[in-house]
Amino acid sequence: MPNGTTTADEAMKGPQGVAREPLVLNNRSMNWITERICGVVENRQPLLWWVLFLPSLALAGLLAFCLVYLVSTGVGVWGNNQPVAWGWAITNFVFWIGIGHAGTLISAILFLMRQRWRTSINRAAEAMTLFAVMCAGIFPVFHVGRFWMAWFLAPIPNANAIWQNFKSPLLWDVFAVSTYFIVSVIFWYLGLVPDLATIRDRCKPGIKKLLYGMFALGWRGGNRHWRHYEMGYLLLAALSTPLVLSVHSVVSFDFATSVVPGWHTTIFPPYFVAGAIFGGFAMVLTLMIPARAIYGLQDLITHKHVDNMAKIILLTGSIVGYAYIMELFIAWYGGNKFESDAFHMRILSGPYTTYYYCMFFCNVISPQIFWFRWARHNLWVVMAVCMCVNAGMWFERFVIIVTTLARDFVPGAWGFYKATWVEKSTFLGTFGFFLMCFLLFLRFLPVIAVGEVKGVLPESNPHHGDDEH
């Protein structure tokens, strides 16, 4: 929310006084911004909202059904067993938790770097983070088998007075993911407070005004309040930045601290973090490109935003590609027989090589088209690449988990894993749940940070129009 050190007028001009592309197009007024963004919440939803919402709701119902079926029947309805004990459940967990990372990157890291274009996408990206982390959380909780004993994960002694093993990366994961979720909620909510006040002030007296008013905490926008608020927002951004890097690093420790060939590598933390940001940005674009068209937000979420995000996808996709190739190189160069065999089976002779090539194409080859400006400016191309990346990042986690576990040291212990319909439907169901949450967010909360966008208008600079500029 706070203004950067660069004043708006300076930001409008480049270093040589060259005019930069404005962040909000067509010289929109502050009132227009309020009307347009709050209008999404206040007006009737377009038919398309219902067309998307009802199937999402149905899929979320499928998720609930699958989980009830799993618990009531027994863990055998999932296909995972020895040697592939993790299967789709952990693949999906890592997939969803990674998606969340883009939201925090946009809200925290781009904020610290004074990237003012973040203002019109950070709200939706943060919401996406929360919903993705919720989807992620479902999998480990049910993967423990007796999910009513999932409270054993909490830092309290269990029924036999045994404490958790704090030296285990799996427990670090519990702390990392739950901290990540709570801090993301706080960050998101704090950003929402002034905008909830905006909606409150526009409502007619009634239950709606009461509810928005309660969550707006009686916000009055006084500068004596903004002073602490801006400091708090800055601190949260500074805290979230190392947090987001730590979360996927800790997730990668689940693999890297084991001695399984194919997992036991030091490249995992940076490789996982880059992959998470990569997959997350693809999901942000997947959601925002349709949303801006449906609600007419093209003046706020401009081609500049899409262009910047496409560049980040290109960068992180290339980092991920480097990591893939480096893994192969080290498997050969490291001279460890088990490691080189693991990768040999991963790319040439194993049962899951198709997955590897799908992953490689989707994550490394497909984003390379973003070197070209026309591709970044053609929304169909951008959407197609994002869909590839969404799929590719799932393949990546599948390759890491399943191909590695299916064939480790002793051929006698090798196995083949195939997901059952229950696992597949559960995963499909989480997409329904995710979309349902996002659509409800669009319906009830301001999709763009109203106050923040006003803050980047040229007339929001107190020295706008002074003669010295």
Place this chain on the structure above:
Amino acid sequence: MNGTATATAKPPFGYLAEFESVRAVYKAAEKVRDAGFKHWDVHSPFPIHGMDEAMGLGRSVLSWLVFFGGATGALTAFILQGFTQIALYPTIVQGKPANLNTIPAFFPVIFELTILFSAFTVLFGIMGLNQLPRLNHPLFSSKNFCRFSDDGFFIVIEGRDSKFSKEKTKAFLEEIGAKEVELVEDDA
């Protein structure tokens, strides 16, 4: 809605003055500061860059609170892990020691709880320092004030300020460029 019943001796909450633009309210704030008022504020839809200096406010104390919040988190995590893993219930697995050499394995959880406690301190610190939530406030009785969250820029000078006077303050606000000045009663 205020005019009729509150004809008693109760002093008004203060004057609410609306300004044309960010620039106007910024220039006016500097003048209010120089005139020596203490109980006043600028209300705007977004934080105005440089307004803290224009109002003569210092740096927020919140960062100190968060420092101690984070330190509490780190200490909590250290004690929780050290006490349970070394003293209360040493888990001897994976060839990892259960003594002082275990400490490096505690770093991830120490880090996470530092962040968690700091984030909670930010949230409750902001609410505490700003005295929020406060759902009822005299300013909400002004019909005009609700535009602060849209595109209105306001300066409020409160009645409890020692320099406040019903006539002079109004004239002062008009002189420094207020578009409209409204008296807000204290009906709380």
